[in-house]
Amino acid sequence: MxxxxxxxxxxxxxVVILKDKEIIARSQQxxxxxxxxxxxxxxxxxxxxxxxxxxxxxxxxxxxxGVNMAPFADSTISMMGADAKAGAYFFPSAxxxxxxxxxxxxxxxxxENGVMVDFxxxxxxxxGAGTFIEAMARALEVELEDMGSLSLKAEKASxxxxxxxxxxxxxxxxxxxxxxxxxxxxxxIFDAMAERVxxxxxxxxxxxxIILVGGVAxxxxxxxxxxxxxxxxxxxxxxxxxxxxxGAALIAARKAARRR
Amino acid sequence: xxxxxxxGTKYIxxxxxxxxxxxxxxxxxSSLKVIEDNIQRMKKAWKNRPExxxxxxxxxxxxxRREKEIREQKEAGKKVIxxxxxxAPIELILAADAIPVRIGSGWYxxxxxxxxxxxxxxxxxIRSTVGAKMVSLSPFLELSDAIVMPLTCDGRTKLSxxxxxxxxxxxxxxPRVKDDPxxxxxxxxxxxxxxxxxxxxxxxxxxxxxxREAIETMQQxxxxxxxxQDLRKGDPVINGRDAMLVNQTILWDDVKRWTQxxxxxxxxxxxxxxxxxxxxxxxxARVMITGTPMLWPDSWKVxxxxxxxxxxxxxxxxxxxxxxxxxxDPVGVDEWTMSDMLTAIGERYLMACxxxxxTSEHGNExxxxxxxxxxxxxxxxxxxxxxxxxxxxxxxxxARIKRxxxxxxxxxxxxxxxxxxxxxxxxxxxxEAFLEMLEARMDI
Numbered sequence: 121m122x123x124x125x126x127x128x129x130x131x132x133x134x135v136v137i138l139k140d141k142e143i144i145a146r147s148q149q150x151x152x153x154x155x156x157x158x159x160x161x162x163x164x165x166x167x168x169x170x171x172x173x174x175x176x177x178x179x180x181x182x183x184x185x186g187v188n189m190a191p192f193a194d195s196t197i198s199m200m201g202a203d204a205k206a207g208a209y210f211f212p213s214a215x216x217x218x219x220x221x222x223x224x225x226x227x228x229x230x231x232e233n234g235v236m237v238d239f240x241x242x243x244x245x246x247x248g249a250g251t252f253i254e255a256m257a258r259a260l261e262v263e264l265e266d267m268g269s270l271s272l273k274a275e276k277a278s279x280x281x282x283x284x285x286x287x288x289x290x291x292x293x294x295x296x297x298x299x300x301x302x303x304x305x306x307x308x309i310f311d312a313m314a315e316r317v318x319x320x321x322x323x324x325x326x327x328x329x330i331i332l333v334g335g336v337a338x339x340x341x342x343x344x345x346x347x348x349x350x351x352x353x354x355x356x357x358x359x360x361x362x363x364x365x366x367g368a369a370l371i372a373a374r375k376a377a378r379r380r
Numbered sequence: 381x382x383x384x385x386x387x388g389t390k391y392i393x394x395x396x397x398x399x400x401x402x403x404x405x406x407x408x409x410s411s412l413k414v415i416e417d418n419i420q421r422m423k424k425a426w427k428n429r430p431e432x433x434x435x436x437x438x439x440x441x442x443x444x445r446r447e448k449e450i451r452e453q454k455e456a457g458k459k460v461i462x463x464x465x466x467x468a469p470i471e472l473i474l475a476a477d478a479i480p481v482r483i484g485s486g487w488y489x490x491x492x493x494x495x496x497x498x499x500x501x502x503x504x505x506i507r508s509t510v511g512a513k514m515v516s517l518s519p520f521l522e523l524s525d526a527i528v529m530p531l532t533c534d535g536r537t538k539l540s541x542x543x544x545x546x547x548x549x550x551x552x553x554x555p556r557v558k559d560d561p562x563x564x565x566x567x568x569x570x571x572x573x574x575x576x577x578x579x580x581x582x583x584x585x586x587x588x589x590x591x592r593e594a595i596e597t598m599q600q601x602x603x604x605x606x607x608x609q610d611l612r613k614g615d616p617v618i619n620g621r622d623a624m625l626v627n628q629t630i631l632w633d634d635v636k637r638w639t640q641x642x643x644x645x646x647x648x649x650x651x652x653x654x655x656x657x658x659x660x661x662x663x664x665a666r667v668m669i670t671g672t673p674m675l676w677p678d679s680w681k682v683x684x685x686x687x688x689x690x691x692x693x694x695x696x697x698x699x700x701x702x703x704x705x706x707x708x709d710p711v712g713v714d715e716w717t718m719s720d721m722l723t724a725i726g727e728r729y730l731m732a733c734x735x736x737x738x739t740s741e742h743g744n745e746x747x748x749x750x751x752x753x754x755x756x757x758x759x760x761x762x763x764x765x766x767x768x769x770x771x772x773x774x775x776x777x778x779a780r781i782k783r784x785x786x787x788x789x790x791x792x793x794x795x796x797x798x799x800x801x802x803x804x805x806x807x808x809x810x811x812e813a814f815l816e817m818l819e820a821r822m823d824i
Contacts, residue, residue: 185809196690198813201820236817238791241810 125369128186131222145170179376202367208234220336268341274307314345333363404515462524486675503770504799620695673702
């Protein structure tokens with residue numbers, strides 16, 4: 121049984137192909153100005169990697185902010201529903217899945233079957249999401265990939281305001297003027313972001329195990345800050361960027377099975 | 381000591397006639413489009429929408445038939461009394477042969493005008509109502525001879541000052557602790573004061589007979605409303621949006637005619653129950669909305685989202701002062717003496733009210749109990765807790781209500797928004813995820 125999930129993210133399109141619930145191919149593209157085209161290319165690439173053709177896939181489920189622009193979906197699932205499915209797939213003990221993407225952050229509570237039972241979203245402000253790190257890396261003139269390791273060198277963190285990207289940026293500029301070390305500013309940025317994310321998670325309630333997915337889960341600096349804020353271990357799957365696509369592909373597999 | 385304030389210093393700056401005409405005209409035009417769009421969407425979702433709904437579609441035009449009627453009656457000598465909140469005793473207004481109209485604004489575009497006077501953190505219902513006044517948009521506010529303003533929340537308290545630039549304002553000071561020993565007496569005095577003011581403005585004495593008739597008129601309206609509500613308890617024969625519109629139009633319609641039209645609608649819907657002719661899929665998730673008032677026309681964005689979502693939800697009941705709370709409780713009179721009637725009016729408006737501006741020894745337990753009872757009666761699958769930014773009281777009560785609903789195993793989603801159309805995409809994602817979750821629970 122072959123199924124595919126496609127996650128139409130605000131920054132990247134991700135595609136995952138499953139064979140009997142095993143991941144056999146992944147691919148990703150920048151969404152750019154033509155997300156539909158990006159999705160088509162990404163699917164083609166994944167199919168080529170798996171040496172399959174479009175007709176071999178029994179069901180495709182789309183998710184993500186741009187779900188309506190998915191060109192070939194047989195069904196759709198909400199981002200939160202996909203997160204819950206993926207979290208329980210990666211770690212059967214998952215009860216809370218935190219997903220931090222480019223533009224938004226969300227936390228989903230799920231049961232042992234990967235069915236979502238509650239969720240909370242921060243879509244109002246990018247200060248809790250990936251683009252915040254990007255903007256701050258630019259302000260510090262540091263490569264995005266280096267922000268994490270830089271922050272881990274810090275001995276302390278200076279407090280900054282993360283209620284808004286714009287305010288945070290001016291806080292960062294004043295820290296630069298105070299000649300604070302870059303590492304400490306980087307740590308402050310991750311702490312501020314983790315503060316926002318953890319207060320969102322705490323409103324939902326801490327239910328272990330906590331899984332972190334989404335592109336930002338790859339950032340070791342943020343993960344370190346979030347662990348400290350939540351005071352608990354956080355589990356991260358191998359390829360956290362693809363969690364939404366995996367969740368969608370799992371839904372697709374179930375739909376295809378039902379159809380028979 | 382003499383006041384240092386120059387007499388007549390106003391909140392709201394002068395605007396040129398040209399700007400008022402231009403802005404007012406363009407906002408009115410866009411509002412008419414929103415009204416038409418909402419109705420078309422309701423028609424599209426409910427294929428066999430009964431003819432009896434057409435009356436409410438007509439009354440829903442804020443610049444149409446009802447404006448004309450009120451204007452004509454005013455020219456013939458009747459007084460129009462506006463009110464900012466359903467705390468105003470409608471029975472007394474009717475008993476003096478005056479026309480009651482609610483003046484709160486559901487226009488998103490005028491909230492931006494309100495931003496010229498106050499910061500965006502302030503509740504948009506307030507900013508929008510002030511903005512509507514700035515460009516003379518609301519026919520009902522413009523036609524009002526006086527406005528009853530119960531000072532329920534902070535926003536309305538200062539709104540009363542801003543509107544006093546233009547209109548006579550009659551404050552009402554509701555006691556906020558329901559179980560305080562002085563409460564009932566204080567509130568009855570407030571009612572008495574408003575009664576005197578209404579009599580003075582209209583020149584009509586509110587006699588015992590007149591007041592009894594007005595109470596009975598409102599009781600009939602409650603009866604019709606409850607008949608419609610009963611029809612929402614079973615498989616859907618009316619969509620939530622349509623019922624919400626029916627319930628809200630009483631805020632500006634003629635009460636007796638409204639009652640008759642609701643009964644006609646119910647006659648038709650009761651037939652449909654027998655014929656199993658449903659307005660939506662009977663197994664759609666059954667949603668309750670609670671929170672900030674959702675005023676016509678722009679705030680229909682939320683019920684539109686719920687009922688056009690995939691999977692679909694249907695709003696079966698709400699706990700809002702723009703909806704089911706308006707008519708839920710009738711005035712209950714023991715003896716038809718003037719004193720007893722005024723006491724009964726006081727009790728109906730104060731004690732029965734579930735607004736979060738009240739508290740008691742047990743907090744706002746009336747609201748929690750109301751929500752629990754309605755969840756059971758209407759077989760609610762999930763609750764949308766709707767709050768606009770700046771609506772502090774509703775936002776603050778969420779934490780406790782969420783805990784109660786968690787214990788009942790009823791999912792609740794906190795949907796926060798603004799008077800804007802720009803967040804519809806984000807809200808759609810959240811509403812769909814919530815309904816998807818309700819559907820998944822129903823499968824189990």
